[in-house]
Amino acid sequence: MTDTRGRIHPRFVSIGANRIPAASDWDINSGFIAYGAGNVIALWRIDETEKSSSGVFATLKGHTDKVSAVRFLDGTPDSSSILLSGGVDKVLRVWKLVKPFTASDIPRYELLVQSPPHDGSIVDIAVERVGSKHSNGSSEDTEKKENGTIIASASADGSIKIWRLDASKEEEKVLTHLQTLTTKPKYFPLSIALAKLSSANKKDGVEAGERTEADVWVLAISGSSNSIQIFVGSTFEDKSDFALSATLTGHENWIRSLSFVREASTDDLLLATGSQDRYIRLWRVHRGTALPAQSAGSKMMIMGQALSNKAHRFSAGSGKQDYSITFEALLVGHEDWVYSASFRKDTTDGKIKLLTASADNSLSIWEADETSGIWVCTARMGEASGMKGSSTATGSTGGFWTGLWSPYGNNVVSFGKNGGWRRWNTSGEGEWVQKGAVAGHIRDVMGVSWEKEGKYLLSTSLDQSTRLYARWKSSKHRSFYEFSRPQIHGYDINSIVSISPTRFVSGADEKLMRVFGEPRGIAKMLEDLCGIQQADIDSLPDVASQPVLGLSNKAVNTAPEENGEGEENDQDAEGHAYPPFEDSLSRHTLWPEEEKLYGHGYEISTIGCSNAGDVIATACKASSISHAVIRMFETKTWRQLKPALEAHSLTVNRIAFSRDDTYMLSVGRDRQWTVFERVTEGLEEFGAPYKPMQVMAKAQTRVIFDGKWVPLEAGRAFVTAARDKTVKVWELQGKDWGCTETVKFEEPITAIDILDRVIDLDEGQFVVLAVGLESGAWSVYKAKVKEGGGIEGWGQWVEVDGYIAPAKAITQIAWKPSGEDKTFEVAISSEDSSVRIYEIQT
Known part of the structure; x- marks a missing residue:
């Protein structure tokens, strides 16, 4: 019979992460990190408590092939923990944390539903991040909460599916397929990002006469191309009408990562794009016909060349509200491919930070200077790129494959080529100190x-x-x-x-x-x-x-010498x-x-x-x-x-x-x-x-x-x-x-x-x-x-x-x-x- 007397207790689980940037996420509700590990999803508690130890406490089974995308839903109605996962098995799965559980119990996620299969492997999942929501988004009325949220899943066959997710409904209605988009010209999607432009009948800064009958969303898609495609559309109960509205050019290689955030002072959306050309570009999505002050009439130069600041204009919603997308900034600092770019907005002062992870074996935190507005690197973690074996995407170490913010912004984590995680913590004074993390084998x-x-x-x-x-x-x-x-x-x-x-x-x-x-x-x-x-x-x-x-x-x-400057090593003899x-x-x-x-x-x-x-x-x-x-x-x-x-x-x-x-x-x-x-x-x-x-x-x-x-x-x-x-x-x-x-x-x-x-x-x-x-x-x-x-x-x-x-x-x-x-x-x-x-x- 099954262990009903509590005689068996898992004391330790060691398992390495899949080397896929999209296959990990940090939940703002439960505080857990989920990451793909082979065919399973590993759940990691970073800090031990009086009743619970730190480390991986469970692995979710269900996928029949490698897990390639993991995302938690932000800001769920009842603060419940909803997890989305996709894999090489082409299926999108939805998991929910079962409550209640005591501090000494093992938190248990149960599978709610799985989608009909894509025609190719799922490579990324996009959800609306809390940092991209309107400043008063937390006060949305109960009626809209009951309609669920919009998510998107990208597949290796070049298609992107739009879904409505409502975890409160019965199983067959939890996930509703709304639309399928196809990249043209066809390319391999590597990253997608989703944010809401305006809400139906919401006080989101839109004048009463400009409100729409349906939510209007913006979806950014990038991959094995040097451009970003912007799709905009409205979502209804059982369909959506996303259409290509703009194509952003400027990168010179594949674009690996996308992230949206909403600027509190202007209500504009910022989009970060990280590329294999070693650069991160920032773009501004602005409402109205007038260009934002940061972009109007400006001519940016770098390395003696002028950067294009073309305004990409489009209309959205039933009211045909005008929007523009303009180039905002070019962040230069990494010396190899940029695998991940992730925004975080402080919930108290609205300050925005950007975390980037690169194949040069470094994590960088970027902020806009309060006086000049210029984005600068305020912290850098990892190894100097000159260190033996630290570079590159083709080197022995292989760099950092992702970068995740903790819910309170005081921790960041990343993992490397061998599947082991690294974590840094800050006390708020600007210094980031490395802390313990988890690691494990990445094959049988x-x-x-x-x-x-x-x-x-x-x-x-x-x-x-x-x-x-x-x-x-x-x-x-x-x-x-x-x-x-x-x-x-x-x-x-x-x-x-x-x-x-x-x-x-x-x-x-x-x-x-x-x-x-x-x-x-x-x-x-x-x-x-x-x-x-x-x-x-x-x-x-x-x-x-x-x-x-x-x-x-x-x-x-004697200890082997290392070339270059690394972090101070606390592991001396x-x-x-x-x-x-x-x-x-x-x-x-x-x-x-x-x-x-x-x-x-x-x-x-x-x-x-x-x-x-x-x-x-x-x-x-x-x-x-x-x-x-x-x-x-x-x-x-x-x-x-x-x-x-x-x-x-x-x-x-x-x-x-x-x-x-x-x-x-x-x-x-x-x-x-x-x-x-x-x-x-x-x-x-x-x-x-x-x-x-x-x-x-x-x-x-x-x-x-x-x-x-x-x-x-x-x-x-x-x-x-x-x-x-x-x-x-x-x-x-x-x-x-x-x-x-x-x-x-x-x-x-x-x-x-x-x-x-x-x-x-x-x-x-x-x-x-x-x-x-x-x-x-x-x-x-x-x-x-x-x-x-x-x-x-x-x-x-x-x-x-x-x-x-x-x-x-x-x-x-x-x-x-x-x-x-x-x-x-x-x-x-x-x-x-x-x-x-x-x-x-x-």
Whole structure:
């Protein structure tokens, strides 16, 4: 049954952002940040409270392909949180935050409705931003609120759909399609922005004789063209009449971002456009036939050339009210593509600021000078573009892909090429200070491994990185944070295993294994921030660095130098105050490589380590007996222990050692398992310490994904899980292993793990098994330990709520060793690019 007693609590979710500028937004109602992460939408709470920890608390499942656009509705009638999302699956989805929930609960968003599909991927969603509304827009009457709001969605096929959204209506009427626009000449839309020009029967500054019978909107569209198209139209109950009214030229490359804001003093709309030509242009939408004072008769010059200030005139609404769009300003300061431009208007004094994000690895905040009206850069965050690797869109770091304002304007966030977020906070005095944010893998996470005593967790992914997570002792809830990125590689990494408190081994598609040792700087940081003690800390190397064009992390005695001026780094080796920020993680937390282990002919598929840590066993992808061997290495001198063990004919998927290392289990694609027995007599020097004991051909009817041993207190037994939707229990009966129980499931089982000790419950002693499925669902099973040894009566103990479960197949499950008597932690990796840690209470 589903967890109804609150026994399972998600304690940590790590997942990286999709590298798409439009796929993130900050909600002014709930204060949450939503961002696309693979096929899911990650929800992030930036600050921890007494009852809630910071970080990603949930992922919304529903999209069947990558999420490419995310937008919250601003100024909803009842301050409810409404989220819009679109993806490569071509469908627009509407989500709503379910109330009430207490501070200790996980906020829950439910899917209200999904649109009929576009003909192409959705690339952006436009909503009316609170900063672009009329100054008295918050006092609009109830009648108009009940009519919902207008939104637009842009698709890769060159079409833009206009919708009316009313979350208060029944499901089939929540989203009403009003009109479909097509870009002509056809181009690929990258950004759209929407704002209201005038409202029907509203005191919005329009004279009584000029009011219209319907709301009049302006829609700006840009993309793989160097011009911006302006569509203007009125919206009615079930239709709209948007038509092309102006085309703004001036940029010299694709235009990546658009943003509207309303100037409080003039009631004019300002439009910001950010382009790959490295410039931001500002445009003014003015009501009336007379040009605004800022534009009338002016001749702007830059670099010796006059800037065009042509007035683009159009009429809108049933009253044919006259409007003009004129060029306002050119903002010069970025040295590479501008990915994002976002306005913010202060709710108290109406002051306008513009946040821009660029591929030059910087965020800039722009304001108009109060005296001259000239727009100037008042703050700049990130790295200097001259720093090694900081530039550009084609460089190693790849710049900042978006820029978001917090609801109160005291925080800004952005993320980079590797999906990690960065955050800056200001106290209001102009200085912006970097604060902690979230990060995660951006491709399938293939494995997780706890340190032998459970002090920290390691993960590895197809994004070619390994990461280390530990509890920060100074956080209010002792939450997990990423403290190191030991390996940043050139190959997809498939497996990882911890062999001691200071070493681990990883295997990748490059056909060899690499052994890494912890540097002194990381050990001291973990001691300072996490209370993790290392006995031989002074013997460790200082730091590691990766040579240019190299894959091997080299141990060095001094920190690697950086060219150019960067921000002050709070993550130095002495006096650590916070977990490392994203820029430090990606450059200063590598582990030095100690050894390379050769022998396999194809990509590494799995690595296992004995519980004593003296031997590791490895396997690679294989389609023949000669390559499906298990190679063993001892961990003191890293010599291979020969001969290689032959038992399988296809890829070995998992290797597991019994609790006392007497037996070793391997399972594979050939649908068989093999038990190897430890050799205790007559063992030659550097000879393989295990020999085959029993091979069970056709142990299951489909590929076996995983196999694990039960604790010794429950007898000699192991469990296997396969694509045939069954879990089988095998016990030692005399000299042979036989199947004693089969548990059936509704879908293939892709990963399992067994708690390393039996637990005491009211009904007796039990073995605990975590089962991960192909859909991302997982549950916990238990079996009673019999009086004379052995286990029986496997049954589901608790099923995990799908809202907090991964969205794709689970690749590995790992119970934390050395847990408390009544509380257990389990780490799960998934193909949805997430690493999750759950706490289970008995």
